[in-house]
Amino acid sequence: MMHGKRYPLTVEVFADYKQMSQRAADIVIELVKEKPDAVLGLPTGSTPLGFYDALVASGVSLARVRTFNLDEYLGLPRTHPESYYAFMKRALYDRTDLRPENCHIPDGTAADPDEECRRYEEAIRAAGGLDILVLGVGHNGHIGFNEPGSSWDARTRVVELAESTRKANARFFNSIDEVPRKAITMGIGTIMEARRILLLASGEGKAAAIKELVEGEPRPEVPATVLQYHPDTSVLLDAAAASLLRR
Template sequence: MNRSAAPLVRELQPGEIGPAAAGLVLDALAARRDPVIGVATGSSPSPLYAALSASGADFSRAAWFALDEYVGLPAGHPQSYAEVLRREIIEPLGLDPQAVHLPDPHREDLQKACDEYERSIAAAGGIDLQILGIGRNGHLAFNEPGGALDSRTRVEILTEDTRRANQRFFDSLDSVPTRCLTQGLGTILDAGQLLLIARGQDKAEALRAALRGPVSPECPASVLQLHGRLTVLADPAAASLL
């Protein structure tokens, strides 16, 4: 893979990120008759979803695909990403739940579930705009350091750092799942356009490594440098090392 054009990086005040990101999503929705949007969970994209909800736009023509899902949580668990998407996206945006897709973590054959998810994305025509956050260890979706840069949707083992970062959503570290299903880095790079949202000082080093360091498995998010249509929206704290 060859390095592509430099990303568009916009440093915005915290209150500006949601509306700016929503504008990009609304543009993507308007550009196709049946748009496909990839959605991320976590704290970084929350202002985006709030801004979309306040926009009053019609989202009924779109299909939505999640980046990842935990393995090992029972159906309906409040911290499963299926439930997070229900609370933050499906209900606020008035979406048809059947239009929002996640990889199935309850299948006996998890890799088969991953392969079917890849086929579902392809059958929808591919993702037009993929929303992303970044982990403080540089993970993208749940692609942890050390994995292949051309990976496809698969089972991933979560690092202790990632589990500790997500512990705030659970009763204890022991309650945080150790495995997940995640879109691969190659899957993410297939999207027509990427939107990365980074907020907070704890993301500054990861964002610097992703955008200014070498493209390396040690920083999975560095593959973003290989995509020709990347927009980064970061608050001053997250952008402080750029």
């Protein structure tokens, strides 16, 4: 279990989603210009879509960048439109000069999922670790698919999805019955090794989780609160996601 020094989070609040997304893109663009072969950890979901749009619109070359996604549904082939691989193809891979061999995402159909998790961890290590990891946050405070109660030293592993998470993701499927029950996710221990973390949140639905992250005590019941122990985390919010914060 993680403990020790807590660091002040850098919290930036923007008038709207578009400004928040642009700020996230600007931070990543600045890194890529300084370090063209930067290693990026990337999320899926609705929150980062504006970030990907701004990254693409900037025209920055990602030809030498290496990317590692946070998670993938277990059992969904890459050809499934709701696989996170298909999401990344639509949002980023097919719109930039990223090289396919540099784009890493867990294989949800691996014959041995546990071995796939070990392989993925090794690939992140071999790349030199994550320079920046972009995160979203779930309504229940999950980061990646690390649901409430997840161990803070866990590595990439197979996890059961919380019912609330499956309900939240059902909008992308024909019915909740089609939402996978398991996923492969980077563990909190893996996430915390990223050199810099950007957490993005927008909308009132995320305000309670953001209040816990910024003003609450770190506790496994709200996985995002672990970021208070990370030395370089920026929390980028639109006004709605920041609406419950004291300041």
